[in-house]
Amino acid sequence: MCLIVSDRPLVAAGVYTTNQIVAAPVVLSRSRTPSATVRAVVTNSGNANACTGEQGDADAKAMCSQLASLVGCEDTDVLVMSTGVIGQLLPMEKVKSGIDQCFGRLASNETSFVEAAEAIRTTDNARKTESRDMNLDGKTIRIAAMAKGAGMIAPNMATMLSVICTDASIAPDEAKAILTRVANASFNRVSVDGHTSTNDTLLLLASGDEAPLSGDSLCLFEKELTELAIHLAKQLVADGEGATHVMQIHVSGASNDKSAETIAKTIAASPLVKCAITGGDPNWGRIVSAAGYAGEPMQPAKVSLRVCEELIYENGSPRKFDAASLSATMKSNNEVAVDLCVGDGKGTATYWSSDLTTDYVRFNSEYTT
Amino acid sequence: MCLIVSDRPLVAAGVYTTNQIVAAPVVLSRSRTPSATVRAVVTNSGNANACTGEQGDADAKAMCSQLASLVGCEDTDVLVMSTGVIGQLLPMEKVKSGIDQCFGRLASNETSFVEAAEAIRTTDNARKTESRDMNLDGKTIRIAAMAKGAGMIAPNMATMLSVICTDASIAPDEAKAILTRVANASFNRVSVDGHTSTNDTLLLLASGDEAPLSGDSLCLFEKELTELAIHLAKQLVADGEGATHVMQIHVSGASNDKSAETIAKTIAASPLVKCAITGGDPNWGRIVSAAGYAGEPMQPAKVSLRVCEELIYENGSPRKFDAASLSATMKSNNEVAVDLCVGDGKGTATYWSSDLTTDYVRFNSEYTT
Known part of the structure; x- marks a missing residue:
């Protein structure tokens, strides 16, 4: 289990699998982005909650609802991602207790970020993280991102799970447009086995509360984000199941x-x-x-x-x-x-x-x- | 090397790879079918004569020309197929001597047919042959076919080499139309590795000199041909490189x-x-x-x-x-x-x-x- 929780509302955009067989968490998160009020993301690995019918939809909702109660926000301001085996119902007792345990361990340091990136691994040999600092309009902006994925990796956005966090300020529609272009230049350009997953999700979470980036600054931000995403995407390929080259x-x-x-x-x-x-x-x-x-x-x-x-x-x-x-x-x-x-x-x-x-x-x- | 030689003109139709990188023998045979005057087919295995530039075109023509001289027919009444490694020039001295040797061993018995099917193998573990007798309009018609292929097998016609011989009488245009439908229901429905080859060729050679089949008899012939081609196509898959299922x-x-x-x-x-x-x-x-x-x-x-x-x-x-x-x-x-x-x-x-x-x-x- 991995929780990402913000103490303030986030701008959130998502890019999701183009597979027509779509996992329950993708259906739910897709309906909740883009947004300017997201507070948290809950992720489990080991079970994809895909091809699980109505029970799967209810389980994805329950995960968000439980975390919303703990955070003190609306259910609709929580996003959810799942990855793992397709076609099995989530062990909800275990998931419920996992969310409680993770919430008790929330922290805002680098160790926690690394632990979160570790938590979303399935068949990955190594965790995938990337971070950057950049100066825009005289202010330092930070970007920190994690991803998982080693098999069932093929383009058509976004054949894995990835979350990119930044303290930049971006309007929701801009976030969605930028993220789509970034995905097309990075995660949609990699393949391990040509098999597009049912659960692929790429999220951009932006916490800045100043005037949103625009003009040249927004272009520079997108360029940096693209480079970071390509690095992250190449990590997926390098760690492709069994890969040597x-x-x-x-x-x-x-x-x-x-x-x-x-x-x-x-x-x-x-x-x-x-x-x-x-x-x-x-x-x-x-x-x-x-x-x-x-x-x-x-x-x-x-x-x-x-x-x-x-x-x-x-x-x-x-x-x-x-x-x-x-x-x-x-x-x-x-x-x-x-x-x-x-x-x-x-x-x-x-x-x-x-x-x-x-x-x-x-x-x-x-x-x- | 494998030679198929007829003592009378044959109706010949072909279906060829849809790969845009086309081997020299495919370009040549494609230009010579459908036909009502084909006398021979020459095939080599071990070298695909693909991606070999102008020298490759000249070599494919030389193979046909040599066999035409031996048979005593026009160059344009000889077809050619090659299979093997891409991008290397044919060892023409060896090919030339091979054609001469094979011509000296031509015979019209079952042993020769089996030897010919053996000769076109590359990575195949087993030869692929199928034959049928059927009664049409009170006459027994025979069909005998061979194929090779175990890797670089994916549809889009016709991801291997195959020759179907029959003593039925069919008009050239009917032969072409039937063969295209047969390929779509058989060889175009199999895959070993999804990689469409540069050399795929399926030929139908018909030697009958009575009035061409028509109406219900032609339909029955096509049905039999389709079943035979599916059996042959399944042999390719069963013998796919390394395949166990x-x-x-x-x-x-x-x-x-x-x-x-x-x-x-x-x-x-x-x-x-x-x-x-x-x-x-x-x-x-x-x-x-x-x-x-x-x-x-x-x-x-x-x-x-x-x-x-x-x-x-x-x-x-x-x-x-x-x-x-x-x-x-x-x-x-x-x-x-x-x-x-x-x-x-x-x-x-x-x-x-x-x-x-x-x-x-x-x-x-x-x-x-």
């Missing part, structure tokens, strides 16, 4: 950015490409052929590919390269750069994916039974 | 058949679903959530799921079931049936997929290097 896929020359993103996402999702990265195998035909079935415009005679900065396919023809040497480079780097040019268009996109290992398969063959 | 996914209640197919295909491609099948793990939330991100209309409150005929999710709510017993059933069957109803529409589709094992990952991490 992060693949950074940059597609250029596409007809537009959306098209470049689709091509990059298709490469990122190919098990054959992922396995090649796992083995440090410069079997580049898998990368080019994955781009070819993405369903986006390409100019085959203008396709070029670099792996770890080495040009191995140029304008539709293979180039001689030292496979053993490139393989050694791929194996010795945690991050493998794939740069694919698909034509002479202006569209570009960057995407991050984990590789596919026997550990991923072993782990996911033995998850519930 | 075949998953048969039936989606019903969708808004139309195309929508049902997209949902079934999305479930088939999820590594999490595949791993659950590998482990005999009734972690059914993965199946329902995969359907939810397929991007097709669903009615969440009317979703029901059966695994191995056991109803475990009904109208949006979970049902109690004996997980240990269902797991034992999944483990002891080579084929696991997944039946998902997504609403009250009339759309249905059936799809076949292999599971995902550590052997698939191990094999594909070590393929070229």
Whole structure:
């Protein structure tokens, strides 16, 4: 269990899973954001409260209601997130006692923040946190964020749970618009296994009570938030279940950015490409052929590919390269750069994916039974 | 190397990969079908002749030209297929000598057909053949078919090589139309790894010289051909790289058949679903959530799921079931049936997929290097 509680009303915006099978906590939190009066967020891990019918809806509401009583606010000013196994009812006695216990331990120091980030882990090997200080209009603004997620990770916002807290002052509608753009440039650009979860939630909580940021300051804030979110998103991929490498896929020359993103996402999702990265195998035909079935415009005679900065396919023809040497480079780097040019268009996109290992398969063959 | 040579002109139709990165042999064969004058097909395995630029085009033409000289026909009456590693030039000296050797060994018995089916294997553990006799208009018609494919298998026609031979008489345009429908119901409904190859080719060769089949006889022929192609397609999945189970996914209640197919295909491609099948793990939330991100209309409150005929999710709510017993059933069957109803529409589709094992990952991490 993890509680985030504020002593003053927060501006809150959320971006949620696009999966049509939506977990009860997502339905509830989605209906309560954007808001200018949020006071608390309650999160449990180990059980997703998804595919749980009417009882699941009632349980999500009960979690908020219990925390609202403790905080002394309206039920509707509490948000809820859940993550874990799908299709099992929440053990509500345990959840109830957990909320009480956590409320008794609330504190505003760094240790508590770290403990909260630990609490939302499921199959994550490590907690994911990021924080920044920035100067805006002569004032220092702080941003602190946490995320969880290692499996069932694929874009379409926001394939994990993440909360970004800031003491900046932002209007609710601006918060929602910024968060959507931030998600599209970060959490929506990563994939572990191409499986979009039922519970993905990204929240932005802003506590500032001065005049909301605007103009250039708001732009700088968004830029900082985007960089922070990309760092957090890359932590998810690096900690992907069983992952040994992060693949950074940059597609250029596409007809537009959306098209470049689709091509990059298709490469990122190919098990054959992922396995090649796992083995440090410069079997580049898998990368080019994955781009070819993405369903986006390409100019085959203008396709070029670099792996770890080495040009191995140029304008539709293979180039001689030292496979053993490139393989050694791929194996010795945690991050493998794939740069694919698909034509002479202006569209570009960057995407991050984990590789596919026997550990991923072993782990996911033995998850519930 | 594999040669198929006819002593009379054949009606020939082809269905080819939809990948935009198309191998040289596909470009050439595609330009030569449908036809009423094909005399031969030359196939090599071990090298895909894909992403090989102008030299690749010249090599594919040279293969056809050499065989045309031996057969004594026009170059344009020879088709060519290649399968194997992408991005390497064909070893043409070896190919040339292989064509000569194979031509010297041509024969019209069953042993030769089986040897030909063996010759086109790459990572296949077993050869794939199917044959049928059927009576049409008082005459016995024979169909004999071969296929290869175990990896880089995903629909969008025709994710492997396959040749279907028959002594029936069919008009070229009918052959093309029938073959497209057959592919959509069989080879386009299977997936090993969701990766559409650059070389997929399905050919129908018909040698009959009587009046072409028509009316009811043509319908019966198509039905038989469809059944045969489904058997052949399922052989690909059962022999998927590292596969231990075949998953048969039936989606019903969708808004139309195309929508049902997209949902079934999305479930088939999820590594999490595949791993659950590998482990005999009734972690059914993965199946329902995969359907939810397929991007097709669903009615969440009317979703029901059966695994191995056991109803475990009904109208949006979970049902109690004996997980240990269902797991034992999944483990002891080579084929696991997944039946998902997504609403009250009339759309249905059936799809076949292999599971995902550590052997698939191990094999594909070590393929070229």
